[in-house]
Amino acid sequence: MTTPTPEAADGTALVVIDMLNPYRHQDADLLVPSVGKALPAVEQALSAARAARVPVVYANDNFGQWRSHHGEIADVALAGAHPELVEPVLPDDDSLFVVKARHSVFYETPLTYLLSTMDVTRLILVGQVTEQCVLYSALDAHIRHLDVVVPTRAVAHIHADLAEAALRMMERNMGARLLHGSVTF
Template structure:
């Protein structure tokens, strides 16, 4: 049986970057969708993996990254989705959740053949992570109401690209199943 893993991309965020102001409203809008996919994944005992930038703090570990985000100016966007004790955490340096991270190895160890993506930014990190998952022969699902954008037009184009070019299943968070069924 194939397992489904949830990838929560860059939601543990300090919002101390040049695009933060353009992003915050979109994060507020997608937060209920992120909470929904988190709840559904946890209820199905699916692996939940937070994949997050380290904000250039190369000596950081996930606890420090979380503390920095909770101390940031938009902690209300982080508090509802804080990793629980069963969540896994992968630190990334660049856009893709897979680029020079152990994520591919971790997913193989978990027997995950399907990934559900949520988080930020749709037209950047989510898009590149979807592409890297696709080229690794993983089935990709994107929770369309659980991804935040900087540019709404680019985000819509990115979702269309993921569907068309990466065979991604684009659906709303409440429509996503985390039951462990054979890969499609």
């Protein structure tokens, strides 16, 4: 028996981007400090979404392991260089999961279909990396006529200057709402 997909009561879903990360890649040393700063805000957004029964969708790279599933991706991340950045934001039993291979959470994934089955019209994007995956996901959400909210304290970057430019582009060019405080539902 399959569990029905939850419906987004107010049309909102929280999308957690690439937080299950083993931090064994080229830019990890630059990324880790920013993830540490963003982690409390990501945890707060997750807690608020879960308390309000807002759908939480994890969209995560599989790091080229095409036989993996979300449990294995989490296990690899926990066994990585910084499990303290992974453990607080692990998916719970109600979380949904989409495996992605490129920067956007939409590219060649079933996310568009999944969001439509839940009547989602607004995405709150948290995670990493602001100037890469968050930016491209916001653009793809925009072209799908979805409203985008980016809590600025809940996204991590590799390069601060590029992240700031990416946030400005999301706001100006994509109509994204930048949230400078806590996420509430």
